[in-house]
Amino acid sequence: MKILVTGGAGYIGSHTCVELLNKDYEIIVVDNFSNSKMESLNRVKEITNKDFKIYNVDMCDYENFEKIFINEKIDGVIHFAGLKAVGESVSIPLKYYQNNLISTLNLIEFMKKYNVNNLVFSSSATVYGDPEIIPIPETAKLNATNPYGRTKLMIEEILRDFCVANKDFNVALLRYFNPIGAHKSGKIGEDPNGIPNNLLPYISQVAVGKLKKLRVFGNDYDTVDGTGVRDYIHVVDLALGHIKAIEKLLTNPGLVTYNLGTGNGTSVLEMIKAFEKASGVKINYEIVDRRPGDIASCYADPTKAKSELNWEAKYNIDDMCIDTWNWQKNNPNGYN
Numbered sequence: 001m002k003i004l005v006t007g008g009a010g011y012i013g014s015h016t017c018v019e020l021l022n023k024d025y026e027i028i029v030v031d032n033f034s035n036s037k038m039e040s041l042n043r044v045k046e047i048t049n050k051d052f053k054i055y056n057v058d059m060c061d062y063e064n065f066e067k068i069f070i071n072e073k074i075d076g077v078i079h080f081a082g083l084k085a086v087g088e089s090v091s092i093p094l095k096y097y098q099n100n101l102i103s104t105l106n107l108i109e110f111m112k113k114y115n116v117n118n119l120v121f122s123s124s125a126t127v128y129g130d131p132e133i134i135p136i137p138e139t140a141k142l143n144a145t146n147p148y149g150r151t152k153l154m155i156e157e158i159l160r161d162f163c164v165a166n167k168d169f170n171v172a173l174l175r176y177f178n179p180i181g182a183h184k185s186g187k188i189g190e191d192p193n194g195i196p197n198n199l200l201p202y203i204s205q206v207a208v209g210k211l212k213k214l215r216v217f218g219n220d221y222d223t224v225d226g227t228g229v230r231d232y233i234h235v236v237d238l239a240l241g242h243i244k245a246i247e248k249l250l251t252n253p254g255l256v257t258y259n260l261g262t263g264n265g266t267s268v269l270e271m272i273k274a275f276e277k278a279s280g281v282k283i284n285y286e287i288v289d290r291r292p293g294d295i296a297s298c299y300a301d302p303t304k305a306k307s308e309l310n311w312e313a314k315y316n317i318d319d320m321c322i323d324t325w326n327w328q329k330n331n332p333n334g335y336n
């Protein structure tokens with residue numbers, strides 16, 4: 001089976017490429033490298049000892065993107081490509097709407113035209129907004145609270161409409177919780193541009209000495225210790241979830257939706273402790289005001305993915321911290 005991986009050079013995409021190749025899928029990657037480096041794909045080849053074709057193409061570029069469908073016989077698509085920084089999406093919303101929506105509209109237009117009927121889409125727990133029920137089931141109310149989240153919600157709705165009109169089309173909407181960690185080899189991992197927004201890349205850059213101090217955004221939430229609670233999931237578990245989703249699509253289910261999370265919540269202070277244990281490095285931090293837009297707690301009810309995909313997360317927080325640290329200390333400057 002030949003899978004087109006969009007955004008395959010990125011953090012989750014590169015880890016998924018490794019797992020697909022390990023399972024003998026044939027892959028092709030399209031990426032415009034707006035938030036990634038070619039080096040991540042060189043490392044994927046090194047880890048797996050397998051080769052694959054890479055298209056350096058912007059999916060919003062209609063003509064050049066279509067050429068991939070003309071040249072290749074594709075059986076399914078995993079669509080990771082997109083811009084993902086919440087704060088940036090508030091400052092430059094049009095860029096987010098243009099990039100995330102147009103790339104996806106082009107993709108499904110070509111999938112229909114060239115008869116490619118199976119699509120796995122990277123959605124996000126952000127579509128639940130500030131959740132009313134925790135752990136969050138897939139049936140929870142949807143309510144995005146920023147432009148990035150709204151692109152995810154809009155794409156989910158576009159795909160729902162598309163599936164109603166195209167009965168042969170199968171889509172898995174995968175709502176990820178908080179992916180962290182890295183491949184065991186320490187050769188690929190998360191390599192954010194500039195100062196990281198997310199907790200784990202920030203902690204690991206403090207640990208490696210690139211950043212001075214972590215700011216903990218608020219300790220007055222209604223949580224175990226007052227700091228924000230999230231459902232962190234190992235990126236390799238997440239990658240394996242995509243393979244289960246592809247297998248599911250081959251049974252012609254139409255549109256299906258799954259949370260990919262562990263079902264466990266971890267607070268910021270608990271994460272700092274776990275990272276200190278994994279790295280042996282003391283993390284310098286201070287408590288500051290809440291970050292606007294943050295919620296107190298967010299974790300998944302992952303039972304649907306377990307019963308319908310036969311998938312469940314295997315790695316715990318200690319594993320995630322050990323693997324993040326292994327990547328960070330071996331690559332203090334990421335892929336540079």
Ligand code: NAD
Nearest residue numbers: 007010011012031032033034035036059081082084122124
């Ligand atoms: P990433 O930025 O590392 O990877 C995305 C990739 O898409 C990058 O390599 C980027 O260059 C590429 N890309 C962006 N726009 C493109 C375009 N127009 N044409 C071609 N390539 C393009 O992000 P990631 O963390 O690997 O996330 C992958 C997907 O999962 C994204 O859609 C993201 O919104 C979603 N997601 C991520 C998280 C998270 O915390 N990392 C959580 C939930 C959902």
Ligand code: UFG
Nearest residue numbers: 124125126176177178197198199202215216217228268294
């Ligand atoms: N945090 C800090 N200091 C930091 C960074 C984060 O205290 O420097 C705290 C946050 O306040 C929050 C927790 O750590 O309580 C996690 O924050 P992240 O920024 O790592 O993750 P979020 O849950 O806020 O958001 C992430 C992605 C979103 C995605 C969401 C749900 O950034 O794109 O998970 O999947 F939508």
